[in-house]
Amino acid sequence: MTETIEGHGGALALAALRQAGVRELFTLSGGHIFPFYDAAVQAGFPLYDVRHEQTAVFAAEAVAKLTRRPGVAALTAGPGVTNGISGLTSAYFNAVPVLVLGGRAPQFRWGSGSLQEIDHIPLVAPVTKVAKTVTDPAEIARDVKLALEASLTAHRGPSFLDFPLEVVFSTGEAVVEAPEVAVIEPDPDDVEKAAQLLRNAQRPVIVAGSDVYAGDAVEALRAAAEALGVPVFTNGMGRGALPPEHPLAFAKSRRAALDRADVVAVVGTPLDFRLGFGDFGSAQVVHIVDAPAQRAQHVSVAVSPAGDLRLILTAFAQGVRATHADWVGELRAVETAAAEKHAAEMAAETELIKPARVYGELRKVLARDAITIGDGGDFVSYAGRYLEPAQPGTWLDPGPYGCLGTGMGYAMGARVTHPDRQICVLMGDGASGFSLMDAESLVRQQLPVVIVVGNNGIWGLEKHPMRAVYGYDVAADLQPGLRYDTVVEALGGAGETVSDAAQLGPALGRAFDAGVPYLVNVLTDPADAYPRSANLA
The missing domain is CATH 3.40.50.1220 (TPP-binding domain)
Known part of the structure; x- marks a missing residue:
């Protein structure tokens, strides 16, 4: 299917995105990218805005992971783009077809010191399949199509295009076509x-x-x-x-x-x-x-x-x-024996709550098609051990790059993609410091999710190994017992703190029934260390 479009750069780009099946745009407001917003408003195209650009890219990554089509974020020039680089890098290591559209200082005044003037291309090129500045309005639709084709062709990955101010605000005409993805035939x-x-x-x-x-x-x-x-x-x-x-x-x-x-x-x-x-x-x-x-x-x-x-x-x-x-x-005999051991761990009564018990209670309330999102270290490692996804496309974690802060963006992308499913974010208390402010973005745009924080008051992935190596640890403590639930309450959501394992089940029930972003802040045992066996290098 092809169509001929006339309009400013934002309209031309949006037309190319729609031909590829893109249905939403994630962003944080910036003047360099106003034409993308205008195009979306004129077309009735959904826009979702966030409080930090990395969340926009992570949301686009989640959509692309879940749907196998492109996810798209629009980031303003300079710090808007650099704030999104961790998200681009995550998509690169996860082989996810994300396209980031960047604003850019005007080309005609380049070198004069315009606001947020920096050449993004050398920064993003190592973690993208395509990294290009679009300099002609007539080429916008074509360049978007080519970037999407590159992102969708195995081995998949992110692409980046930026648009000088005078280019994206200019008008042009283009024939817009859907991307064509080549199939690689094996030997x-x-x-x-x-x-x-x-x-x-x-x-x-x-x-x-x-x-x-x-x-x-x-x-x-x-x-x-x-x-x-x-x-x-x-x-x-x-x-x-x-x-x-x-x-x-x-x-x-x-x-x-x-x-x-x-x-x-x-x-x-x-x-x-x-x-x-x-x-x-x-x-x-x-x-x-x-x-x-x-x-x-x-x-x-x-x-x-x-x-x-x-x-x-x-x-x-x-x-x-x-x-x-x-x-x-x-x-199967080994599997059965391990399953019995895990069942006992998930049901164990201990003075301080163990992560295993959290997942034992969570398993009782998660639907088969629930989407679970891991954003943390030890706490999420336990999730990998005790939770068994029943369907494909229901588990999102940071992947081999191991970037924390994915949780709120992944939650947004998952909720937008699946409005009728349970969305549950499993977050360490350390990881919550990266993106919890974007709970406000979820509240404001009526995107309810459940957030379960394993709050042990430490960077567990670092504290225990450092003590094993040196006999002491530094820079590995957080304030114990912090009320992350009241942060979400202050942002318009809801939540509660749980320190008694018997209250886990009722709290999770209230969370999934709430209809708003709801954080269950579980105080867990800081002495409990995940028995890690993988070598990082």
Whole structure:
């Protein structure tokens, strides 16, 4: 579908965005980008504004993650753009098709000291697929289309365009077209070799990550796992690809599986610190990626098929069927024992509330399609251990870049995308300092979410390891018992503090029934340290 549009730069850009299926724009007001606002108002296009630019980019990232289409933020020049760079970098590491539209000081006066005059391109180029200044109004629609195509083409990622003041305020005419996304065809020999390794293995394992969801390959993954009889573990947005009750879905026996496996197939996620950098002992490694550039260079692999993940996994499912019943049974026994241990931890009565108990109570009230958002260190690590997403596309975390402050932006993007679902943000008290002010943005725009803060009064991810290394810690304490709930109340929402585990369930019930942003401030045990085993480097 194409259309011819005449108007100022904002109207031309918006027309190109709408052709790509974009339905909302996240922003923080700035004079350099007024034409984008005018275009949205004239078209009845939804605008959502925030209190810090990083929240706008994180909201766009959440929309793009959940919908598999572009998410878009408009940021004013200078500090507006630089405030959004953490969000761009998060989208880069998470391979999310975000487009940031930046304002820019006027080109005709460049070098004279205009307000917020800085060249953004060298700053954002390392973390974007496209970084360009648009200098001709007639090229705006085309450049937006090309940036969106780049962002949507595997390996996906963010793009950035900025618009000098005189360009975005000028008028022009353009033919606007929808972006075209090329499909990367995998090498069939690589695909068959990988499938044969899994079929012939005695103890194969599949680890599936975010690109399986982003590439719309969830059903293909299930079919491949069932055809090959291989147990599946997941991380990132791969979580929920197989529901917890699926006979090949595993979560609690990963260490045992990776220690004993003879073939490990990692699909749609990098061989980074979360997976021991791809060191699986004597196992042969199959690394299945959505684009050749994603092949691991730091570890030897048996084969690395690269291309559209649906095509690769569908080919696995169509080949000769296999079964690994003894191996699956062995892991199921480990899984069952771990599940019993976790159940006891989630129900434990302790003087001070443990994070495990918080998640035990939360599991009782979360719907199967609830979207849970992790924004924190130890507290969110426990969420990864005890919460098991039942559906794909229901788990959002910062990903391998590990940037705190995503919570309110992700919550906004999730609520805009799914107005009828439960949205629950799991936030450490440290992380709450990055973005909690944007609870006001949620209140003002009538976007209710539940925020559960695990408040132990410390930077737990740093305090406990530093004490283990040095015998002391510094710069790792927060004010204990702070009332983050009253912050949200002051901003127009609601909340309460919980110090007794017996009150967790009722408090969570009130939170989900409130119809406004509601913060449950849970005072947790500062001595409780997550038993971390991953090496960061």
